[in-house]
Amino acid sequence: KAGVTQTPRYLIKTRGQQVTLSCSPISGHRSVSWYQQTPGQGLQFLFEYFSETQRNKGNFPGRFSGRQFSNSRSEMNVSTLELGDSALYLCASSLAGTTAGNTIYFGEGSWLTVV
């Protein structure tokens, strides 16, 4: 079956702009979470959505937001972009996301460069 799909794969934005990234989870998966990977901070959890509700949140400023639609597809938005937001943004999906044994699968990521 199809894996986690993220679009766009690569994009370049200017400081101060905003960006929206999209994620389609594996069919049947209802939990979608987002991660940021940078050389300095590694892989860090942004937030998780389940049934259109944000269920968990990491330690990122309010400029980072997301949403989930009724078909489980998710978007994340970063407003007022800063140079430090340049990163690989990864989407992950799982069936329910609450219990051990619930495998989490990642997409290929969206590579954002802020200039």
Place this chain on the structure above:
Amino acid sequence: DQQVKQNSPSLSVQEGRISILNCDYTNSMFDYFLWYKKYPAEGPTFLISISSIKDKNEDGRFTVFLNKSAKHLSLHIVPSQPGDSAVYFCAASPTGTASKLTFGTGTRLQVTL
């Protein structure tokens, strides 16, 4: 505060030998642990996981060991193959929030001929 640590940034192993990657954690609320393999600019690929109720889980060439008292887990790859060369991340999640993963910093494994 690095709650999941992979103290070896790199490891080189000969083809056919065993690769052992280590991971330590500090948060006693973690009860689900996973290993991922990652290539640059790609998403992590799930390898194997273990719940805190077990101390060992095997899947083909991959075995994960968990020592709860030491807060330590390890991934064994036997036999190692050149295609295993990648960065390996361990990740952990706390009780009830399996999707909120805390990742280690990664270990770059190179399998040489």
